Amino acid sequence: MIKIYHFPNTRGLRAIWACEELNIPYKVEIIDFSQNFRLSPQFISISPIGKVPVLQDGDVTMCESGAMVHYLIDKYGSGKLRPSIDDPMYPTYLEWGWFAEATFTSSISEIIRHKRAFPKAIHAPAIIEFKKRSTICLEAVSRFLGTKEWLLGEIFSGADIMIGIALTSYVRHVEEPFSPAMNDYFERLTTRPAFIRTKQAES
Ligand SMILES: N[C@@H](CCC(=O)N[C@@H](CS)C(=O)NCC(=O)O)C(=O)O
Incomplete structure (x- = not known):
């Protein structure tokens, strides 16, 4: 299942919202937002500069919220939430x-x-x-x-x-x-x- 590492009121809301709009199952893990944790080797291994959100989907790990929204829509949206590439929009x-x-x-x-x-x-x-x-x-x-x-x-x-x-x-x-x-x-x-x-x- 998709996992979203998040902290309240931050950009992880974008990935969660995309999952909700598309009915994609996901779980949220609220992280310890202290620098100590975010810059720990454990967290840096999934988020190279220690920021949230991080999205994991099987072997895929992403740490840019816009890329996550784009990915979720393209991979799971079946054409929803986006115009097709040849649409003028x-x-x-x-x-x-x-x-x-x-x-x-x-x-x-x-x-x-x-x-x-x-x-x-x-x-x-x-x-x-x-x-x-x-x-x-x-x-x-x-x-x-x-x-x-x-x-x-x-x-x-x-x-x-x-x-x-x-x-x-x-x-x-x-x-x-x-x-x-x-x-x-x-x-x-x-x-x-x-x-x-x-x-x-x-x-
Ligand atoms: N461009 C990144 C920015 C990520 C980002 O700046 N996240 C903030 C929370 S919304 C953060 O982790 N800030 C901690 C810090 O700047 O040290 C994205 O869209 O995901």
């Missing part, structure tokens, strides 16, 4: 999935990393700058979404899972209100039964 699907981690979540992570690295010397202008960069990403998502139900239109896809978890991080760490349209999208995402089960799976 396919590049858009890839683009927003990548944007979610490489650009959007990465800006939000700067806030977390800065606070964790300098708990007694948080540099307020740096936090303001990181929040500003994260909000520019949010606005890009908002413009692209427009009045659509999901990023690709009527079909919920892996790109929504990727962006959805970036939005949960935005709420927790940027703490700026969403526009009404973004609020509606966020509500559509977080009231999906699979998302609700995802949150239950990590507690």
Whole structure:
């Protein structure tokens, strides 16, 4: 069975959510998030820089959340949650999935990393700058979404899972209100039964 090493409220939610949407059996192992454990030889052997999530599926071990979502959808989705490669929406699907981690979540992570690295010397202008960069990403998502139900239109896809978890991080760490349209999208995402089960799976 697929095993997902995870810590609550982190990117492992993406892999769990994909499993839930696709009804793939999986189990979650909540790890000890201390650096001691994450940088231990035991954990580094499955996650080379000591981060979560890690997904194991038989002989496959993965430690990038976006790659996990992509893999689960391609391997187990039977065409669900993604357009086919010759669909004109396919590049858009890839683009927003990548944007979610490489650009959007990465800006939000700067806030977390800065606070964790300098708990007694948080540099307020740096936090303001990181929040500003994260909000520019949010606005890009908002413009692209427009009045659509999901990023690709009527079909919920892996790109929504990727962006959805970036939005949960935005709420927790940027703490700026969403526009009404973004609020509606966020509500559509977080009231999906699979998302609700995802949150239950990590507690
Ligand atoms: N690009 C990786 C990032 C993984 C990552 O940064 N994970 C965070 C939790 S969401 C972590 O383990 N942080 C611990 C640290 O930075 O030391 C992914 O998408 O899986």
